[in-house]
Amino acid sequence: xxxxxxxxxxxxxxxxxxxxxxxxxxxxQQIQFTSSDLGRHIKNGEMVWQDKAVLFSNYYSYTETDxxxxxxxxxxxxxxxxxxxxxxxxLLSIFNIILILSTFVLxxxxxxxxxxxxxxxxxxxxxxxxxxxxxxxxxxxFSYFFIIxxxxxxxxxSEKKNFSLLWWLLPLLxxxxxxxxxxxxxxxxxGAKVLSEFLPLFIEQAGDFRKRFYVAWAGSKRWIYNFxxxxxxxLLNPNTYHNFLYPFNILKKYGYEVAENKSVFFLDDLMxxxxxxxFKLLFLVLILSWLAYFxxxxxxxxxxxxxxxxxxxxxxxxxxxxxxxxLISLIIISTNLDPVFKYLDDNIIWLKRVxxxxxxxxxLWTLLALIVFSLLYVSFDAKRSSGFMKNPLGWGVARGSMxxxxxxxxxxxxxxxxxxxxxxxxxxxxxxxxxxxxxxNRPEAYSVEFFTDVYKPMQSDDKAWQKYSEEYGINVxxxxxxxxxxxxxxxxxxxxxxxxxxxxxxxxxxxxxxxKNELNQDKIDELGIDSWKFRQxxxxxxxDSSLKEKFYLASLARSAQHEDLAxxxxxxILFKYPGHGQALYSLASLYSVSTERAAxxxxxxxxxxxxxxxxxxxxxxNQMALVHWQLGDYEQAEKVWKKSLRLDxxxxxxxxxxxxxRKLRLGxxxxx
Numbered sequence: 001x002x003x004x005x006x007x008x009x010x011x012x013x014x015x016x017x018x019x020x021x022x023x024x025x026x027x028x029q030q031i032q033f034t035s036s037d038l039g040r041h042i043k044n045g046e047m048v049w050q051d052k053a054v055l056f057s058n059y060y061s062y063t064e065t066d067x068x069x070x071x072x073x074x075x076x077x078x079x080x081x082x083x084x085x086x087x088x089x090x091l092l093s094i095f096n097i098i099l100i101l102s103t104f105v106l107x108x109x110x111x112x113x114x115x116x117x118x119x120x121x122x123x124x125x126x127x128x129x130x131x132x133x134x135x136x137x138x139x140x141x142f143s144y145f146f147i148i149x150x151x152x153x154x155x156x157x158s159e160k161k162n163f164s165l166l167w168w169l170l171p172l173l174x175x176x177x178x179x180x181x182x183x184x185x186x187x188x189x190x191g192a193k194v195l196s197e198f199l200p201l202f203i204e205q206a207g208d209f210r211k212r213f214y215v216a217w218a219g220s221k222r223w224i225y226n227f228x229x230x231x232x233x234x235l236l237n238p239n240t241y242h243n244f245l246y247p248f249n250i251l252k253k254y255g256y257e258v259a260e261n262k263s264v265f266f267l268d269d270l271m272x273x274x275x276x277x278x279f280k281l282l283f284l285v286l287i288l289s290w291l292a293y294f295x296x297x298x299x300x301x302x303x304x305x306x307x308x309x310x311x312x313x314x315x316x317x318x319x320x321x322x323x324x325x326x327l328i329s330l331i332i333i334s335t336n337l338d339p340v341f342k343y344l345d346d347n348i349i350w351l352k353r354v355x356x357x358x359x360x361x362x363x364l365w366t367l368l369a370l371i372v373f374s375l376l377y378v379s380f381d382a383k384r385s386s387g388f389m390k391n392p393l394g395w396g397v398a399r400g401s402m403x404x405x406x407x408x409x410x411x412x413x414x415x416x417x418x419x420x421x422x423x424x425x426x427x428x429x430x431x432x433x434x435x436x437x438x439x440x441n442r443p444e445a446y447s448v449e450f451f452t453d454v455y456k457p458m459q460s461d462d463k464a465w466q467k468y469s470e471e472y473g474i475n476v477x478x479x480x481x482x483x484x485x486x487x488x489x490x491x492x493x494x495x496x497x498x499x500x501x502x503x504x505x506x507x508x509x510x511x512x513x514x515x516k517n518e519l520n521q522d523k524i525d526e527l528g529i530d531s532w533k534f535r536q537x538x539x540x541x542x543x544d545s546s547l548k549e550k551f552y553l554a555s556l557a558r559s560a561q562h563e564d565l566a567x568x569x570x571x572x573i574l575f576k577y578p579g580h581g582q583a584l585y586s587l588a589s590l591y592s593v594s595t596e597r598a599a600x601x602x603x604x605x606x607x608x609x610x611x612x613x614x615x616x617x618x619x620x621x622n623q624m625a626l627v628h629w630q631l632g633d634y635e636q637a638e639k640v641w642k643k644s645l646r647l648d649x650x651x652x653x654x655x656x657x658x659x660x661x662r663k664l665r666l667g668x669x670x671x672x
Contacts, residue, residue, distance in 0.1 A: 008357075011364040012117060016108075018371035019124050023104055025378055026132045027097045029391040030398040031089060034480050034509040035422040037441060038080070038092070038137050039429025041073070045081025047432075048074055055238045058445045060428040062416060062436035063454070063472070069445040070239045070246050075178035076139035093395035096137045099145055104128075106148045107327045110155055115334035118363045119341055123334050125370055126278055130326035132388040133275045133319070143182035144324050146172060150189045151331070154303075158193075166226045170233050177234045177243065184247040188310055190230055194223045196302035254443035255451025256421060260320040267319055269618050269648040272581075274387050279315060279322050286312065286329050289336035296339040304332050384547055384577060392546045400549075404510040405430040408478070411504075411523060413514070416474050418458070420488055423480040423510065438472070459491035475520070477501065477513035481556045493559045503529045506556060508541060508549040531562075538565050547573065551582065558590065566590055584610035585620060592627050603627045618648040625657065634661070 031038060040060065047054045055074055058067040083091050104124075111120050134140065150169065157165045169190065176183040202216035217224070237243045259267060264276045286308060293301070307328060315325035382389035391398065408430075415435045419427055424440025431437075439446065439455055446455075457464035481492055495501050495513055502520075504527040505512040514520040514527075529537070542553050542565075550569050557565040567590060573583040588606035591599045607624040621644035628637035638661055644654040 008360055008364065011361075011368070015121050015364060015367045015371065018368060018375075019108075019121065019128065020101055020104070022125070022128050022371060022374055022378070023101055023131065024097055025375060025393070026128065026388070027100055027135050028093070028393055028395060029135050029382070029389060030394040031093070031137065031396065031401070032391055032482075032509070033089075033397045033401040034404075034426045035441075035482055036136060037425050039427075040425035040440060040442075041077040041080045041139065042084050043081075043429045043432060044071065044074055044077030045079070045084075046077075048078060052238075058442075060424070060432055060437055060440055061445070063438055064446050064450055067445060067447060067450075069442070070243055072177075072181045072237075072239070072243050072246055073139040073179060074238065075175070076142060076180060079179075080137070089396035092137050096135075096141060099141050100131065103141075103145045103148050103327065104131075106145075106152050107330055110148070110152055111331040111334045113155070113159075115338040116341060118360075118367070119337060120330070120334045121367050122370075123330055125374060126282060127326040127330045129374075129388055130275055130278050130282065131323045132390075133273075134323040135390075139180040140182060140320075140324075142179045143176070143185065144327065146176045146179075147182070147185055147189065147324060148327060150186050151307075154189065154193050163222050163226075166222070169226065169230055173230050173233045174236055177237050181247055183234060185310070185314075187227070187230060187234065189307065190223075190227050192303055192306035192310065194220060194227050195306060197223050199302055200300075253448060255446060255448035256443040256455070258443060261318045263316060264319050264322070265316075272615065272617065275322055276319075279325070282326060282329050282333075283312065283315070286333055289333045292340050293336040296343060304335070308332055384580065391548065398546075398549075400508050401426075403507050404478070404505060404512060407505045408476075408512065411527065413476055413512070413523070414519075415476055416472055417476045417478050418469065418472070418474045419478045420459075420480055420483050420491075421455075422483050423478065427478060438474075456487050459487035462494070465491075475515050475517075478510065479513070480510050481506070481559070482509050482552050484555075489559065492556075496560045503534070505529070506534075506537070508545055508552055511556070534560060535562065535565060538562070542569055542572075551586065554586065563590060579613045581610050581613040581615040584613055585615045589623060592623055597631065600627050600631050604631070616647065618644045618654065621647070622653055622657070625654070637661075 033039065043060070044054055047059070051059075053059055055071045056068060058064050058069050080092060083095050087094075108120065108124070149172065153165055153168055153172075157163060169186075173183060173186055176186055197220035198216045201219045202212050205212040205215045207215075231244075234244050235241055239246075259271075264279055267273070268276050290305070290308065311321070311325050311328040314321040378389055379393070381387040382391070382393045405426075416438075417427065417431075417435055418438045421439055421441050424437045424442075427435070427437045428440055439450075443451070454464075454468055458468050459465070477495060479488075479492065479495075483489075492511070496503060500516055501513040502516055502524045503511060504514050504524065506529070514524055516524060538553060538557060542550055545553060550573060554566040554569040557563070557569070567587065570583050570587040570590065573580055574587070577583065584606050588603045588610055591603035591606065594600060594603070604624065604627055607620065607627070610620065611624075621640050625637040625640035625644065628634075628640060638658065641654040641657050641661075645658065
């Protein structure tokens with residue numbers, strides 16, 4: 001018996017270590033530095049000691065220098081800068097992993113007090129996969145840790161009736177308010193605890209409203225006082241009450257819309273993301289777990305209910321909150337369903353016949369098998385960069401991320417620079433104070449008018465480009481070709497064919513153009529990339545690139561009108577991964593712009609293969625229908641547009657196309 005217990009303990013430890021290892025692998029993804037916020041955070045940590053203006057103004061840009069800005073995560077920059085100074089980007093990756101591991105361990109410990117090990121461990125696997133939505137090194141990881149730590153402290157106070165533990169929340173919130181904007185969630189957790197203490201006393205107490213309120217106040221006043229002390233602590237930051245009120249401006253309209261601030265249901269029809277389906281499943285299980293808990297326990301857990309509502313709202317509101325939702329759901333679902341599984345263990349006869357010990361072994365070995373399978377899956381997925389893993393495995397920055405800045409400095413290039421939104425933070429890290437950026441990836445640091453009247457028009461309209469490029473005296477275009485916005489694609493396409501600008505550099509992520517003038521002429525003569533040089537460098541880069549980088553390069557080749565190079569890349573990927581949906585769709589899209597019938601028929605073939613391999617998005621159906629239309633197969637085009645409309649009836653071009661078909665039929669110009 002003793003050996004049996006000891007063996008099960010060893011297997012349980014192996015399961016827990018396996019779960020931690022799965023987190024380590026998922027968070028061990030290379031940093032795509034050119035589209036990351038990390039560079040600006042590190043630079044903040046350096047500059048805050050030299051110039052306090054970084055706390056209050058649009059510090060790194062030369063376009064809207066007077067625009068006020070609340071730097072609500074300045075202390076995260078200090079931490080990141082210190083770590084970078086000691087161990088570079090690799091140490092930052094390790095620190096990020098340690099912080100998320102600590103967060104998971106705390107969440108597991110909270111749930112373990114009230115839930116069985118097996119249910120909690122099984123649920124941990126999909127939760128860990130959902131964490132993959134936010135693996136980048138961001139200040140919000142501090143919030144993840146502090147959210148769970150706050151819950152841990154609140155639980156400790158309730159269990160031990162030791163209110164002195166609440167004083168730990170004061171330094172915690174004082175740090176938090178300077179580390180990340182989500183400090184308000186800490187206040188929401190404490191507020192939920194106040195309500196969960198106050199409401200039962202108020203509801204259950206007999207008498208008039210005044211008496212009930214007095215009794216509820218008396219029983220929960222320690223919590224209430226602490227809540228107000230924490231509010232005061234949150235005012236202790238460089239921007240004082242402005243920073244405290246800033247989270248309440250979260251619904252403010254910005255000139256540049258960021259995907260992570262959009263809801264899952266908005267993004268679901270625009271992009272393929274396995275985490276969206278996983279979130280919907282977890283959200284449904286959360287709701288069902290509450291129903292099951294009410295059926296089996298017939299009582300209310302006010303605090304957990306409030307928490308469920310808060311984090312469900314946050315996750316439904318913006319996809320950036322899916323990761324923290326997963327951690328919260330791990331605790332709540334496992335504790336809600338624990339009574340159900342205990343009932344099943346005690347009342348299902350065949351389970352009793354098998355024996356608890358044997359059943360425990362089955363559960364443990366099943367868990368270990370699932371963890372091993374998950375580890376193998378994410379390792380394979382990282383090579384394809386197509387599912388839960390968006391970047392290749394590794395710590396530190398992705399290979400080649402620093403090559404463009406070495407080129408810029410090595411050739412003594414000089415601004416003013418025009419750059420795109422994604423690249424701004426990397427350029428601030430690399431070039432400030434020698435050069436300022438045109439824009440960086442902080443939509444709140446620029447006016448709405450800047451984005452709508454200047455930034456976007458400069459990329460989509462030649463007249464706007466001529467006007468503002470002269471006004472700002474732009475000498476260098478430093479642009480990441482990984483930017484998939486329509487205006488960025490239009491801008492890159494035009495400038496790769498523009499006689500006034502010369503492409504002098506490109507890599508897996510970025511391009512650099514020089515304005516053709518006397519200042520740059522010698523450099524253009526030396527560094528200018530003609531068609532032959534482009535093809536030679538492209539092939540050298542693509543041979544030694546990850547799958548994700550190959551797609552970036554292929555997109556650049558298409559913008560440069562080297563469609564054959566893009567086709568080589570797509571076919572090379574399909575040779576290795578015949579069912580790769582993105583490669584199939586990309587090849588179909590490439591053929592769809594041809595005027596030759598054979599190419600259009602190939603396009604339909606690859607569209608169909610892409611759809612059968614999971615690329616089921618309204619836009620893909622729409623593109624396929626247009627190819628059918630070009631081929632004269634109007635009936636099939638109509639069928640495909642109807643399929644597109646079934647996926648998404650809002651903001652879908654398919655409805656416009658179908659309306660045109662209806663009018664053509666009524667006018668007798670289209671025979672069914």
